[in-house]
Amino acid sequence: MGDRGMQEARAFLEQNPDINSIDLMIGDINGVVRGKRIPRDSLLKAYEEGVCLPASLFALDINGNTIEETGLGLDQGEGDRLCFPVPGTLSRVPWQDRPCAQVLMSMFENDGRPFVYDPRHVLRRVLDRFAELGLTPVVAVETEFYVVDRERDGQHQLQPPLSPVTGKRDKQCQVYSLSDLDDYCDFIESIHQSALTQQLPVDTAIAECAPGQFEINLKHRADAMQACDEAVLLKRLIKGVAARHGMEATFMAKPYNQEAGSGTHIHVSLIDQQGRNLFASENDQGLSSALLRQAVAGVLALMPESMVVFAPNANSYRRFQPGFYVPMSQTWGADNRTVAVRIPGGSAEARRLEHRVAGADANPYLLVASILAGIHLGISQRLSPPAPVTGNAYASHPPSLPNSWIQALDQWQRNEVLPSYLGAEFCRVYHANRYGERQLFMRHVSSQEYDWYLRSV
Missing domain, CATH: 3.10.20.70 (Glutamine synthetase, N-terminal domain)
Known part of the structure; x- marks a missing residue:
């Protein structure tokens, strides 16, 4: 040391x-x-x-x-x-x-x-490829999560916590609701105070579109490793603070059947050795930046290979359902939240891409490593993306990404590009680990199967 x-x-x-x-x-x-x-x-x-x-x-x-x-x-x-x-x-x-x-x-x-099996070293391996080009990725992590009651309902299912203000259990929530933030202000304030103690750059807190669902954003870092370290630390912090407030925080991708899932959105830009944002462009909301378009093309190209990183477990794939605002195809566009890779609006200096596919259960180091591998692939091979999507991408582009655990695992074994970035030996161990967990999971017979099949077949 x-x-x-x-x-x-x-x-x-x-x-x-x-x-x-x-x-x-x-x-x-x-x-x-x-x-x-x-x-x-x-x-x-x-x-x-x-x-x-x-x-x-x-x-x-x-x-x-x-x-x-x-x-x-x-x-x-x-x-x-x-x-x-x-x-x-x-x-x-x-x-x-x-x-x-x-x-x-x-x-x-x-x-x-x-x-080589430590995810921090996997990310370092990818970052070294950017250092060889004299480029530095700037990364910000946004993670959604739920707080739930420690007690289950009469059917032994999850339920939202009792509102600290009304004492009633929320049945609905409105996205960006300030009153919902007010109800949980002590909890949110405890997160911010704990983050200050730990020097974590917590930015905004948002009430999401389901009861007890929130998003806490971290400020961007010109050190992708530090951004991921902080994401891991923030997750532990949120769980600890929730427990202190008599609740349980979960980063499951899909904790409720009929409510929205929780995702992890990654924002990335690239700066040169002078600190200039190479994605910046004054024209066409940044879509005319050649480097940005190449980066988007590479990220889209590697999405199928990366899917078992974006969605690493059985519950992850419950999130990929029509009507729940989760991208299921290789799409991109300007200021469009229905696409997989969004180019947010704002000033040219802040131009970046936002990756919107992964769940809240993804490993931050592996998630960022996979996204950056796609960016590196795109700019090193000068790839061209498809046409950007305007309007509802869910309606215009049918699902094309692997949407089951076994499909994603099978694709991982066929991968040709990602192992050269993450390391072939790591990829072998990652597949064995995820496949082994799936085998154990598939041995379990769920209560749903008894309800559907016990007397009917």
Whole structure:
């Protein structure tokens, strides 16, 4: 660990003498935060010497089962690798009653090489391709989520929480409703205050179009890795603050049958070494920028290959239904929220593309890596996009993207381009992990199947 990390750790301990424990956190392939808790006296050693965690951490499915087909479990003897804290991510955990802290980590081989299955290193691999071109992606992450009651309803299903103001359970919600934000103002304010403590650049909060659904936006960063680190930290923060307020926050892509799903929207622009936005154009709302059009073309071209990153689990594909404002085809357009890649309006200096396909359950590092791989492909091969869509893309363009888990997994195995960006070995392990989880999921017989088929067939 470099001098910056050690100086940060020493300063933190000096400024926070009441801290008695620190959570060392690392995101697995699913984006689930795992790790261990250490006493404060062990923090400097963790920065200097690293912390051992098993390589099989990246073989775990959503329930913590080791998927042995990855080859990272028993085949390797469940061996350890070294994990080091990520500078800039050490902070207090303000929603906890006890004085504690947390820090993100990344995994390395014992000889110091990056552990290729760690999603942070997968993203770094893609970012290095941009550095070779003298370009820097600027990234912002927008994530939707639901807060739900800890108690289930009479049918053991999820239900919205009781309004902190009216004491009644919301049955409907209006998008951008200020009164809904008012009802949950203490919860939203707690998120903002906790984000200030952790130096997370939280921007706007929006009430979405379903009861208990919100969107919290992070400001853009000219460091895509930092943007993803902050997205992971914000998700943990929201869950912690929700629990403090007697609720449960979920980032499931589709928690309710008849309500909108939750997505993750990624905004990306490119700057050169002088800090100029290379997507900027004064004409035609930015659509005439050659580099922007090439970037869009590459993102659209890699969408089918990337689908199992955008939608990584069984529930992810419930979100892709007509009428719920989720793009299901390779479309783009200016200031159009029915397309997969939107070019927002605004000033030329802020010109960017917005990727709107992924669910809230996507791993931020892998999601951004896949989008940036598409941008790099488009600009390096000077690809041309199809005509931009005006009007309702849902009506004019039938679904063309893989819309089931098995279709997306089968496509992943046929991928030709994405492995060259993310790494062929990582792609092999990712497929084994996701396919293994699907096999376990398919063994489960749901109550819906009993209702439909038990007496009828």
